[in-house]
Amino acid sequence: MGILLRRHLREAGPFIGLLLLCIVGTLLNSDFATWDNAMNVLTRTAFIGIIAVGMCFVIISGGIDLSVGSMAALIAGCMIMVMNGVAPLVGSPVLAVLVGMAVAVALGAAFGLAHGVLITKGRIEPFIVTLGTLGIFRAYLTYFSNGGALTLDNALGDVYGPVYYGAWLGVPIPIWVFLAVALVGALLLNRTRYGRYVQAIGSNEQVARYAAVAVDRVKILTYVLLGVCVGIATLLYVPRLGSASPTTGLLWELEAIAAVIVGGTALKGGQGRVAGTVIGAVLLSVIGNILNLTSIISVYLNAAVQGFVIIVVAFLQRGRR
Amino acid sequence: MNRRLFSAISLAVCALMTAPAFAQNKMVMGVSVPAATHGWTGGVVYWANRTKAELEKQYPGSTVIVRTASSAAEQANQVQDLQTVNKINTLVILPFESAPLTRPVAQVKGKGVFVTVVDRGLTDTKAQDAYVAGDNPGFGKVAGEYMAKEMGGKGNLVILRGIPTVIDNERVDAFNAVMKQNPGIKVLDAKHGNWNRDDAFKVMQDFLTRFKQIDAVWASDDDMAVGVQRAIEQAKRSDVKLVVGGAGAKDYIKKVMDGDKLVRANVTYSPSMIADAMKLTAEARVSGKTMPARTIIPSVLVTKDNAAKYYFPDSPH
Numbered sequence: 001m002g003i004l005l006r007r008h009l010r011e012a013g014p015f016i017g018l019l020l021l022c023i024v025g026t027l028l029n030s031d032f033a034t035w036d037n038a039m040n041v042l043t044r045t046a047f048i049g050i051i052a053v054g055m056c057f058v059i060i061s062g063g064i065d066l067s068v069g070s071m072a073a074l075i076a077g078c079m080i081m082v083m084n085g086v087a088p089l090v091g092s093p094v095l096a097v098l099v100g101m102a103v104a105v106a107l108g109a110a111f112g113l114a115h116g117v118l119i120t121k122g123r124i125e126p127f128i129v130t131l132g133t134l135g136i137f138r139a140y141l142t143y144f145s146n147g148g149a150l151t152l153d154n155a156l157g158d159v160y161g162p163v164y165y166g167a168w169l170g171v172p173i174p175i176w177v178f179l180a181v182a183l184v185g186a187l188l189l190n191r192t193r194y195g196r197y198v199q200a201i202g203s204n205e206q207v208a209r210y211a212a213v214a215v216d217r218v219k220i221l222t223y224v225l226l227g228v229c230v231g232i233a234t235l236l237y238v239p240r241l242g243s244a245s246p247t248t249g250l251l252w253e254l255e256a257i258a259a260v261i262v263g264g265t266a267l268k269g270g271q272g273r274v275a276g277t278v279i280g281a282v283l284l285s286v287i288g289n290i291l292n293l294t295s296i297i298s299v300y301l302n303a304a305v306q307g308f309v310i311i312v313v314a315f316l317q318r319g320r321r
Numbered sequence: 322m323n324r325r326l327f328s329a330i331s332l333a334v335c336a337l338m339t340a341p342a343f344a345q346n347k348m349v350m351g352v353s354v355p356a357a358t359h360g361w362t363g364g365v366v367y368w369a370n371r372t373k374a375e376l377e378k379q380y381p382g383s384t385v386i387v388r389t390a391s392s393a394a395e396q397a398n399q400v401q402d403l404q405t406v407n408k409i410n411t412l413v414i415l416p417f418e419s420a421p422l423t424r425p426v427a428q429v430k431g432k433g434v435f436v437t438v439v440d441r442g443l444t445d446t447k448a449q450d451a452y453v454a455g456d457n458p459g460f461g462k463v464a465g466e467y468m469a470k471e472m473g474g475k476g477n478l479v480i481l482r483g484i485p486t487v488i489d490n491e492r493v494d495a496f497n498a499v500m501k502q503n504p505g506i507k508v509l510d511a512k513h514g515n516w517n518r519d520d521a522f523k524v525m526q527d528f529l530t531r532f533k534q535i536d537a538v539w540a541s542d543d544d545m546a547v548g549v550q551r552a553i554e555q556a557k558r559s560d561v562k563l564v565v566g567g568a569g570a571k572d573y574i575k576k577v578m579d580g581d582k583l584v585r586a587n588v589t590y591s592p593s594m595i596a597d598a599m600k601l602t603a604e605a606r607v608s609g610k611t612m613p614a615r616t617i618i619p620s621v622l623v624t625k626d627n628a629a630k631y632y633f634p635d636s637p638h
Binding site: 248 | 356357360362366367482511512513516517518523524526527528530544547548551555556572636637
């Protein structure tokens with residue numbers, strides 16, 4: 001009974017943390033609890049959240065991907081170049097945008113596949129492979145943009161804008177996409193054979209191998225899945241500012257990993273939850289939002305506040321590891 | 322015997338040929354700048370390369386070597402290599418960070434290289450012969466004075482700050498000093514947008530949620546102004562009447578030229594200051610004239626009238 005209660009408390013940790021944070025936010029500024037503010041925060045969480053769902057699979061399988069921020073930046077840059085280049089050829093901005101979106105997802109999948117193959121068949125540590133590509137991806141974006149910014153043509157920007165700024169039933173599109181990705185992720189992890197294999201590999205790779213799980217294939221697929229998530233996040237991100245520069249997606253990898261860990265997934269792999277990851281991602285952006293809505297803390301201490309909250313939430317959901 | 326005589330003659334010929342060249346101060350200039358990791362440094366690299374070509378044409382026989390570094394440590398190594406491998410006699414450097422580069426630069430200067438430091442200073446001025454920089458307090462002051470005038474001395478204003486640094490403090494302090502003289506203008510708050518479009522977008526969204534009436538935004542940088550404008554558009558707010566960025570990015574100068582409704586002015590803090598520093602240094606070196614110890618390139622207000630003069634469409638910045 002006690003164990004069961006502890007377990008429930010642990011799983012509710014991130015949720016309790018988010019609830020406490022929301023109460024604090026409302027007390028500090030009454031505008032915090034408005035619909036518009038909630039939509040703003042959830043919309044801007046969508047990128048990190050979608051990436052974090054993919055990251056959740058990779059971490060549960062015992063891997064890591066440090067390159068997602070650079071990957072998103074490079075995909076954004078390539079997408080913009082493709083759309084600008086294709087638009088005059090096909091003559092229809094809508095078609096050009098669709099081509100760009102397809103390129104984003106395909107590039108994400110290709111980068112993920114490369115990671116997966118290097119890690120499993122090349123037998124290189126995921127930390128090293130993705131540390132390498134972290135530098136490679138960003139360097140190529142800087143090269144393509146000549147150190148400045150790649151900007152989407154205005155006509156294309158107008159057509160593409162609604163993907164970020166538009167809403168359905170009063171809820172912005174990125175939130176719907178975030179929700180869909182999270183639902184698919186949760187189903188895949190908890191209700192399919194593939195999800196069980198991912199968890200099995202994370203808790204003991206040798207045993208999974210003896211149990212005739214195609215470990216390499218499952219692992220490669222987790223990186224492809226994450227790459228696709230990065231592609232989807234990027235196609236929501238590009239219409240926001242219509243540009244990509246060498247500072248795009250800086251430190252997103254740490255935010256995505258933090259969301260996964262705060263959400264109760266073990267960094268050593270084996271177990272984790274998609275719902276927790278979603279709450280973790282929202283929690284991280286709520287902290288930033290509250291800090292912007294108030295001016296009681298020195299602006300120099302913002303990062304410290306975020307650090308404190310992350311540690312407190314981790315404490316709330318601690319368990320035997 | 323023959324061979325020895327031959328070497329002696331060729332040595333003498335060489336000496337004769339190079340002697341007048343030395344007298345004319347043949348310049349081998351090393352230019353060390355941070356790699357193009359964001360818009361402004363992208364502009365620095367562009368201007369450094371463009372000026373390299375100009376100088377080599379203007380002073381035949383001179384060499385200009387441009388090197389970019391992506392960290393302070395890498396730049397320190399480069400400075401050393403420039404001196405030992407490329408045998409430079411002139412160094413123009415925009416230091417990645419002040420403290421870690423002071424020693425390496427001082428060492429090169431100790432070996433007789435003329436050193437011009439640009440923009441970000443060193444912690445010990447003895448390590449340099451000359452200093453060329455943009456005017457950071459002026460950057461804040463010019464923007465502040467323009468905004469106070471445009472706002473008619475009254476209204477609500479928010480500030481987006483850059484990355485917490487000495488440069489940012491100097492700019493914001495000078496801006497606030499102007500606002501102190503305009504008691505009708507209320508500075509609602511100032512938050513760090515880190516010279517980054519995404520961060521500025523978020524900060525501005527939250528400012529718009531928090532304050533029902535904002536008349537003007539000092540975005541203090543053109544990259545941040547991009548994010549600020551998107552956030553205003555998204556919130557469909559019409560109370561904001563003025564957005565002032567800064568640093569003279571080509572897209573923003575173009576907006577000023579075209580008579581944009583929100584963006585009516587810009588303040589220069591141009592990456593072309595590396596070009597000014599290279600030209601001043603080259604002139605001093607080749608002609609043997611002295612160079613002033615400190616050259617401050619003023620921040621200028623760009624409005625519709627003079628915008629064409631500051632528009633460089635092929636720069637990446």
